[in-house]
Amino acid sequence: xxxxxxxxxxxxxxxxxxxxxxxxxxxxxxxxxxxxxxxxxxxxxxxxxxxxxxxxxxxxxxxxxxxxxxxxxxxxxxxxxxxxxxxxxxxxxxxxxxxxxxxxxxxxxxxxxxxxxxxxxxxxxxxxxxxxxxxxxxxxxxxxxxxxxxxxxxxxxxxxxxxxxxxxxxxxxxxxxxxxxxxxxxxxxxxxxxxxxxxxxxxxxxxxxxxxxxxxxxxxxxxxxxxxxxxxxxxxxxxxxxxxxxxxxxxxxxxxxxxxxxxxxxxxxxxxxxxxxxxxxxxxxxxxxxxxxxxxxxxxxxxxxxxxxxxxxxxxxxxxxxxxxxxxxxxxxxxxxxxxxxxxxxxxxxxxxxxxxxxxxxxxxx
Amino acid sequence: xxxxxxxxxxxxxxxxxxxxxxxxxxxxxxxxxxxxxxxxxxxxxxxxxxxxxxxxxxxxxxxxxxxxxxxxxxxxxxxxxxxxxxxxxxxxxxxxxxxxxxxxxxxxxxxxxxxxxxxxxxxxxxxxxxxxxxxxxxxxxxxxxxxxxxxxxxxxxxxxxxxxxxxxxxxxxxxxxxxxxxxxxxxxxxxxxxxxxxxxxxxxxxxxxxxxxxxxxxxxxxxxxxxxxxxxxxxxxxxxxxxxxxxxxxxxxxxxxxxxxxxxxxxxxxxxxxxxxxxxxxxxxxxxxxxxxxxxxxxxxxxxxxxxxxxxxxxxxxxxxxxx
Numbered sequence: 190x191x192x193x194x195x196x197x198x199x200x201x202x203x204x205x206x207x208x209x210x211x212x213x214x215x216x217x218x219x220x221x222x223x224x225x226x227x228x229x230x231x232x233x234x235x236x237x238x239x240x241x242x243x244x245x246x247x248x249x250x251x252x253x254x255x256x257x258x259x260x261x262x263x264x265x266x267x268x269x270x271x272x273x274x275x276x277x278x279x280x281x282x283x284x285x286x287x288x289x290x291x292x293x294x295x296x297x298x299x300x301x302x303x304x305x306x307x308x309x310x311x312x313x314x315x316x317x318x319x320x321x322x323x324x325x326x327x328x329x330x331x332x333x334x335x336x337x338x339x340x341x342x343x344x345x346x347x348x349x350x351x352x353x354x355x356x357x358x359x360x361x362x363x364x365x366x367x368x369x370x371x372x373x374x375x376x377x378x379x380x381x382x383x384x385x386x387x388x389x390x391x392x393x394x395x396x397x398x399x400x401x402x403x404x405x406x407x408x409x410x411x412x413x414x415x416x417x418x419x420x421x422x423x424x425x426x427x428x429x430x431x432x433x434x435x436x437x438x439x440x441x442x443x444x445x446x447x448x449x450x451x452x453x454x455x456x457x458x459x460x461x462x463x464x465x466x467x468x469x470x471x472x473x474x475x476x477x478x479x480x481x482x483x484x485x486x487x488x489x490x491x492x493x494x495x496x497x498x499x500x501x502x503x504x505x506x507x508x509x510x511x512x513x514x515x516x517x518x519x520x521x522x523x524x525x526x527x528x529x530x531x532x533x534x535x536x537x538x539x540x541x542x543x544x545x546x547x548x549x550x551x552x553x554x555x
Numbered sequence: 556x557x558x559x560x561x562x563x564x565x566x567x568x569x570x571x572x573x574x575x576x577x578x579x580x581x582x583x584x585x586x587x588x589x590x591x592x593x594x595x596x597x598x599x600x601x602x603x604x605x606x607x608x609x610x611x612x613x614x615x616x617x618x619x620x621x622x623x624x625x626x627x628x629x630x631x632x633x634x635x636x637x638x639x640x641x642x643x644x645x646x647x648x649x650x651x652x653x654x655x656x657x658x659x660x661x662x663x664x665x666x667x668x669x670x671x672x673x674x675x676x677x678x679x680x681x682x683x684x685x686x687x688x689x690x691x692x693x694x695x696x697x698x699x700x701x702x703x704x705x706x707x708x709x710x711x712x713x714x715x716x717x718x719x720x721x722x723x724x725x726x727x728x729x730x731x732x733x734x735x736x737x738x739x740x741x742x743x744x745x746x747x748x749x750x751x752x753x754x755x756x757x758x759x760x761x762x763x764x765x766x767x768x769x770x771x772x773x774x775x776x777x778x779x780x781x782x783x784x785x786x787x788x789x790x791x792x793x794x795x796x797x798x799x800x801x802x803x804x805x806x807x808x809x810x811x812x813x814x815x816x817x818x819x820x821x822x823x824x825x826x827x828x829x830x831x832x833x834x835x836x837x838x839x840x841x842x843x844x845x846x847x848x849x850x851x852x853x854x855x856x857x858x859x860x861x862x863x864x865x866x867x868x869x870x871x872x873x874x875x876x877x878x879x
Binding site for chain 1: 638
């Protein structure tokens with residue numbers, strides 16, 4: 190094998206694998222530290238997430254959210270942008286969905302209402318990303334800082350909207366009324382039941398197909414269209430992109446809109462699929478989780494599907510741990526997310542020098 | 556009129572209390588960013604230190620031990636950030652995000668494991684926390700109109716960490732602008748290559764800056780849980796680290812301007828609480844959320860270059876790679 194080939198194996202496969210393993214081991218150490226047997230915890234976690242119908246349903250339902258936010262972060266990464274605002278874009282996207290699902294004529298067909306509501310999520314998510322994008326492209330303010338600020342603005346906006354506008358008269362809790370029935374996405378267990386198969390009830394709904402559809406769409410867009418090429422080119426080298434006639438400013442705005450739109454889809458799973466109303470903090474944690482998913486999935490849709498499934502397992506299995514063991518709560522998943530982001534992101538190159546020295550050393554030139 | 560005056564003084568007093576963790580975190584961020592390391596992990600360090608300080612204060616019965624433990628915990632996180640972003644030249648923002656999420660998860664897990672409660676630590680009793688200090692002469696000055704109220708309510712009656720926060724700002728200014736270390740620090744944030752060429756260690760300077768930041772964030776966190784409140788509660792920093800980051804930008808990385816920004820943002824928070832449900836003649840009720848959002852809106856407008864221009868240190872967010 191040539192050295193270049195070895196290097197690409199190291200960078201493409203070995204490093205990510207080592208990084209993920211390190212994150213797992215570090216989580217194991219946290220378990221030991223709080224007096225929990227990590228092997229037993231893993232067993233409970235895996236059984237809770239995969240061992241029976243209902244658990245698997247929950248796992249896939251959580252994974253759906255992570256696919257959306259993971260794709261959102263990944264698309265931005267390809268253009269060299271760090272969209273840390275998935276949290277806010279998902280939140281405001283939910284508002285777009287809710288406006289359609291609350292106020293559209295209930296006599297309309299679900300075939301019209303559901304795509305419209307999904308478009309509402311896409312549009313509002315994109316809108317929440319467009320200002321930071323514009324400011325980065327044309328005013329030079331850093332996208333990371335502005336998207337952080339926009340997360341907080343989103344949460345202020347949503348509290349205001351829910352408390353003062355969408356809350357029904359006489360209701361105490363800040364949430365909207367029920368969505369009209371035609372906007373509800375069917376549960377997977379209901380679909381199975383209509384074909385005569387009985388599976389356990391779970392919040393898993395048709396959003397998972399939407400997630401798969403958008404994963405394929407993102408893959409096609411990034412690697413098989415002119416725009417996708419332009420985005421990746423601009424992400425690799427701004428100068429080269431300009432030289433080949435690509436306008437990097439436009440790329441920033443377009444990429445961020447796509448990224449925000451994808452994050453805006455979290456609401457179709459949470460709101461149209463399960464809760465059928467808009468409420469506070471339905472998006473909680475998925476935006477940041479998306480960063481971990483994108484890093485772990487190496488910004489590729491297939492990697493993201495795998496990573497999202499893994500985080501689905503952790504979310505659902507974490508709930509099971511919470512229930513089974515006294516010393517652990519499901520926040521262990523948050524710790525794990527942090528460790529994955531640290532080892533797959535910040536400390537990405539931790540093992541690189543060692544691996545290169547042993548597997549692909551530079552030969553002494555004569 | 557005197558009612559209004561008292562309310563105004565009390566609102567300012569509340570601002571002072573809210574301001575303290577912002578000052579510590581923003582000064583921490585100032586050191587990091589002046590050295591060329593972007594630190595969005597301020598929030599996580601505040602939170603971690605708040606938790607560790609409250610735990611230690613409760614177990615050992617002393618706020619001072621709590622403070623030291625908090626400073627230590629926050630410094631450990633700062634060193635992890637340094638290890639990833641200085642030694643291993645990883646993405647500084649990713650590593651900062653990791654710190655925030657890690658702190659959020661660990662504090663929850665550890666409250667349960669150590670104290671058998673989800674998300675809170677035991678309440679600190681009496682002198683397990685930092686108590687307020689009455690400055691000398693309150694009774695004497697009290698008789699003077701206006702000045703008496705200001706002295707009694709606004710200046711006296713805070714705990715030691717509040718005074719420390721305000722005292723530390725000129726010290727930071729002096730270190731950054733009047734010492735050899737400060738000059739090196741600013742140089743390494745603007746032009747690390749020049750610093751390297753002069754025979755100084757870029758990495759060493761950045762580690763030092765992060766360590767100082769860790770210690771300062773530690774004090775800010777300890778203040779939250781052992782002085783301002785009497786226990787740690789879930790996510791008690793409530794975005795304070797990010798407001799501090801906004802203040803750092805709004806104050807253009809200059810200690811006094813950052814202090815002013817911290818105070819402005821704290822004042823807005825105090826005002827938001829005061830104005831809850833108050834109807835202002837001619838305007839109506841101002842939505843609390845709007846006032847809450849103002850620091851972020853102001854920072855975005857500033858960043859967009861519509862009111863002045865915020866230019867960060869040139870080398871910020873770039874790992875330094877030595878040429879061979």
